[in-house]
Each structure stands twice: as C-alpha cells, then as structure tokens.
Amino acid sequence: MLELVGLTKKYPGKGPGEEIPVLDNLSCRFETGRFISIVGSSGCGKTTLLRILAGLESSSQGQVILNGRPISGVTDQMGLVFQEYALFPWRTTLANIQMGLECVGLERVQRERLAREYIQAFGLQGFEDHYPRELSGGMQQRVAIARTLVMNPRVILMDEPFASLDNQTRNDLQEFLLTVWRTRVDMVIFVTHNVDEAVFLSDQILVLTPRPARIASVFPVDLPRPRDRTDQEFNTLRRNILKILKDQR
C-alpha cells in the first residue's frame, strides 16, 4: 500500500522569498496490485508528483509511505518509465534491459538470462542487438518498460508513456501493458492526460486540479476487463471526467 500524506511541493520564484506552489497538500491511499491513473490538465504537476515518488525530487512538505515505511530519494521499490523512453542510445536492446541489473551487481550470466526472458515476454526477439535508433517508437517503449520491470519494483510509475505514439501503436501497447501487468502483483501509477486511456486501463482514477495541484476527484473504475470502449458505462465515466477537466479551465 502506498500512502501520500500532505505532499506539498513549492519551487522558488524569481523574486526574493517568492514561491511557486505546484503540489498542495496531497493525501491519498493506493492499494497494492491496483492500476491507478492520474489525470489532469497539462502543467498541473502530475509529472512533479511522479518524480517525487520516484525520488528524483524531494517534497517541500509531507511524506510518502510505502508498506508502512516512509521513503525518500531513489529506492529500488519504485520503477519509473519516462515519457521519452530514455533508452541509452549506446546500448543494444539486451544491454539496455540489463542496465539496472548491472548496477545492482547481478552476475553476468544471470542478468543476461533474465533479460532474454523479458525479451521473449515482450516480443522483442530478433532485436536483441539492435540500437534504439533502429527501433520503432513502440518497440523502444517496450524496451523501456522491460528495463524497468526487470528490476521488480513494488510500484511502477509511468509518465505518459504512450503520449508520443500513434493511435494504433498506443492501443497495442495499452493492451500489452495490461497483459504484462496482470501476471504481476505490482501497483502501477500511470500519469496521462488522455482520459480515454485512463478509463481503459485503470482500477482507480485521480483527477488533479490545475496548479497548484490538489485532488479534485477520485473515481473507482469497476468495469470488467477487457474494457470495451463502446460500452455505455465506459463513456459515461469518460464524459464525467472530461467535464470536470473542462470546468477547470
């Protein structure tokens, strides 16, 4: 279980003593094994929230508590998939996936074996020795996800991972993500501005207000999987969320 307690983030402004609030006293709870989406308008602070959870930035106030223990800074409990994939251009697919395993000191034979398992599971066979620039956007994102998942974090953070892909690829990857996630017990916290995507993927949707971000609403999503985009309930939910976002502007 992941708990956010009074999470606040302020950036220093241009003038002396000036501060720009980005996150305002966020508190909520996420159950283990859930797929949670966070939606909000652009620039509302979703990415900042994710970065704080990942440990890349620190909060000004408040705490992040995972399974009863407060965490700060980078830990191996959290994995982060970046919007721009952030694959290391000088590493092949196989090497990229192994990056984290190298850093924790896993032995070569073992980490290669593990990496190859993921290559199989992610449909990347034949591309082990390819460099990122030789891969399509969709493939690169699969490598990025594999790279994060191979580290077995408790929480998988994803920052609009499919935003720069075309519709078809995005839909494919959404289904692929669900397939992969279903066999694991991790929690996924998925940031997106695409409401359709959020409804399709999640068990719970958090809607944030524009900056400074507060929780506007929380929507549980009980629809059965696989989700049907033509389903009436699906679209009702989608419309509700879109309305909230629209009213915010």
Add this chain to the structure above:
Amino acid sequence: MKKKISILGIVFLLITLGVAIRSSAADLKSVRIGYLQNDIHQLACWVALEKGFYTQEGLEVKVAGIFKAGPELMSAFAAGALDMGYVGIAPATAAVANKAARVVVLAQANSEGSALVIRKDSPAQTLGDLKGKSLAVPGHSTVQDFLLRKAIAKAQLTDQQFSIMVIKPPEMIAALRNKDIEGFIAWEPFPAKAATGDVGRVLSPSREIWPDHPCCVLAADTQFLGSRPEEAKKMVRAHVRATDFINQHPKEIIPIALKYTGMDEKTILQALKNVKYAYALNREAEKEYVHFLSQWKFIKVEDGSAFVTRFVNLQLLNEILKK
C-alpha cells in the same frame, strides 16, 4: 559555367601567388646589410658602423637584419631582403651551391675564432672521449658544423658515433649548464662566455682543428653587385679600413665589441684572443669547404674550381688594395 569559374579561379590564384613570391622590396637608396647575433667575427661591421666608415664613403647603410646563425641570414638573401651581409663562408657556399641565394664573396672578415667547448667538469681530454654524447652546432652547413665534422674525421671517428644537435648559440650555454649537451661548437664570444661563466672549458680552439681556416666573409647579392658596383666597392673599402683599424687599435675596439655583444670585458678580451681579422681570402681553403660539403652530401657541385671562381670575387678587394 561553374567549371569555367573554378578554372579562372585557380589561374588567378596561381598568378597572385607567383607575383607575391617574385616581388621583394629593394630600397634603391640605402644599402641593406645583415650580420650574425653576437658574432665577434663580424666586428669589422660594427666598427664601420660606429666609426662612421660607411657614412664617410657616402653610403647610407641600414641594418636590415640580425640573425641567429648563417642559414637564417642566407634565407634573408634568398628572399631578397639583403644587399650585403657578414656570414660564415660555409652556409654561404651551401646556399649558393643549392641555388637558393645568389651571392658572391667580396672579402674575408676573419679566420679562426671558434672553439669546441665542453662541460667544465667533463673528464674528456679528446674528441674521442666524447663518443656517444650530445654535441651542439649552430646549424647544419655552418662553419662550426663543418669544423666539428672535420675534427671527427681527423680523429678517425664517424658522425654516427656522436649525437649532433642543432641549437642556436644564445641557447647553447644554458643547454650546457643544464647538462642537456656535453659540448658545443660556436663562434666567439660564446666559447669565451662559457669559460668565464664557469660553465664550460675549451677542448679545442678551431685553429687546432684547421689552422688559418677562413670563417666569416663579406658577401653581396649579385643583383646588387651588378646594378650598384660603385657602392659595393665602397662597402668593401669601409670593410678594409675597419679591419685595419681593429688590428691597429686593439684597445679602442673593445667598447664597440662590448656594445654589440652585451657581454663583459673579461669575456670579450678572451674571445678576441681566438680571432684573426684579415680580409684576404684563401681560395684553396674555400675549395676545401666545397669538397667536404659535397662529400657530406649537403651540396652537389660538379666542378669545384669553377664554382669557387664564380663564388669568390676578390676583384674589388684587389683594386682597393692596389691603391
């Protein structure tokens, strides 16, 4: 069209380059001379300047360059930057034989006046003791380079048995002090300075290597000689007067030497003991220079005698001496 432009461009470039290379500024009023830095062999030039022998001849003499060694001075001749110069006969021979400069020798400036100097605490007694060591010369094809090789040949050794380096004389003493080299051969007053500065000692003065060897000469650009022979003659006459003055007034020349070398009196006095100032040049000696330079493959001269006849032109000198 593009091709035509690039062809024109290339031709234009070449012509510009050619014109630039050909042209050299000759000053038609003054006589441009050059001499070597701190080379006491060329005292006659300094005396002529200080005592006004040039102006007394009605000449306007401009010092167009002071050079670190003979080859540099010959390059200036080649570039057309000098009308006359005081330079070692060896580099002059090499330059003319290799068709780089067109000069003739009008008179000698001095004979002897160099020395092989080694480190003060070197145990060497002969050249053979210096086998495998580094010795410095002021440049290849200089008189000193020549003398060193002659000394090596006399001792029945080969050049390969030594490490001959090129260092300009002002830097030689420092190199000796730092033990970068074991010895050097240079013109006076550098050997004297090494001795009085307690850095080195003379192993052989050049007269022991080759007695009475010609060293520096007064050379003239052939174009200058051809177009302004009267002035050339006046230059030679001033040179003769200056050389006589040196031999007749040994004490009066000392301040002049001090001024132009910037060295102390003790060094200068010691240096002067090693130099002979005389203007008559021994043609046979020059033939030996030609012979050896050819042997060492620095120059290629078919007919040594013909070369010397062309290269050494003592006509003006003889005319002056007859009077």
Add this chain to the structure above:
Amino acid sequence: MTRDRILPPLFFLLIWQALSALEWIPSYKLPSPLQIVGGLKELIVVGLPPGHPLHLHLLFSLYRVGMGFALAALVAVPLGLSLGWWRRWRRIVSPLLEVIRPIPPLAWIPIAILWFGIGIQSAAFIIFLGAFFPILLNTVSGVLSINPTLIEAARTLQAKERDIFLKVLWPGAIPSIFVGLRIGMGIGWMTLVAAEFTGVREGYGLGYMIMTARDIQRADEIVAGMLIIGLIGMLIDWVIRIIERRIVRWR
C-alpha cells in the same frame, strides 16, 4: 565523381609546373612540382641530414606526437568527465583553464626547455599542451550535452555515482570525445614541427629534417617535407575516424 576530385588538382599542378619551368616563379622560392618530387626522392633515398632517411624521421616524430597526445588524452578525458559532472569543481577550475588555454603551445617552448631540458620530454610537453585543451573542452561539452533524462533514468535503475560515470557519462560523451581527439591530434601534429625546433637529441624528426633542409637552403626538400607532414596528418585523422566509426556504432 572521382573526375571532379582528380582533374582540378591535376590542372593546378600543370599550371604550377609550367610557371616554374618558365622561371616565372623562381625555383629557390617555390620549387616546381617535379622538383618537389625529386626532393622527396632524396629525402627517402639519401636522407636529410644525409644518412638519416625519411622513414626514421617519420617514426621518431610519430613517437613524440604519440606520447604527447596519449598523455593529453589520459589527463584530459577523466578531467573533462569530472568537470562536466561536478558543477562546483568546474566553477573552481574554469578560470585557471581559461587563462592558460589562449597561450599558444609554442610560447611554452622556453619554459619547456627549462623544465625538461632538450629532448623528447620538452617536445612531447608542447604537443601535450596543443592536444590537451581541445580534448578537455570537447569532453566537458560531451558530458554537458548528455540528455539529463538519461542520467535520471540511470538513477532510477539504481545507478550509483560510479555507475553514472562509467555507464552514462563515459559512453554518452564518447562522440564528443572523439571530436576532441581528432582536433587535438591535428593541433598536436601541427605543433610537432615547431616543437622539434626546440632541439632533437636523437637526430631524427620531421621538424628537424625540415630545419636541416632550411639550413642548407634546399627549398625542394623543405616543401617535400611539408607535404609529408600534411599527408601523414591526413592519414592519422583518417585512422581516428575509422576507429570512431567502429566504436560508435550506435549513431
């Protein structure tokens, strides 16, 4: 396409040869192409100074440049990586570097001789100075140009500082480092001739060879020597580029 590359230089050479043959360009100032070829032959067969053949001059010069360049790379790359990574360190060291950088390597010759005496050390030092700054600056810029997201990605993958250095900064900066190496080698090779003017103990070196040609006033051998220096410089650059293409396959 190759016709475009061969014809213009050929044309240029023909005109040059013609102008020289007509004595329009005096041969002692600028030798004709044929004379240069003759000079080159003599440098190879007879050697200059006689008995010192060209290939040995070349070997010694390559050795000196190699030493200076290798030292420059060994110092500049790690230093550049660390300067790129630690801003505070960069702020402290930058002013010192910026003062030294504009000093031309050749201006260091008197100091070099005082410190190292005459010989390969002072020559290698001059070459070191020439190669050092391009390598350093390009390494720093290589690090600074790495997408910060990559560093963050590495951190989320549990990279420690050591991992970041070895697995992100170093591979990420390599393309820039190679640019620096090529430039540094180019400058090092250029300063070679002047560096060898400081004095060459072993009696071998391309700079020494050219200096001797100047001493005995053989313009054809001077230009032939210059040509060799230019060709070898080009060859070295070509070799570095081939190595770069092998190593940086991911571009």
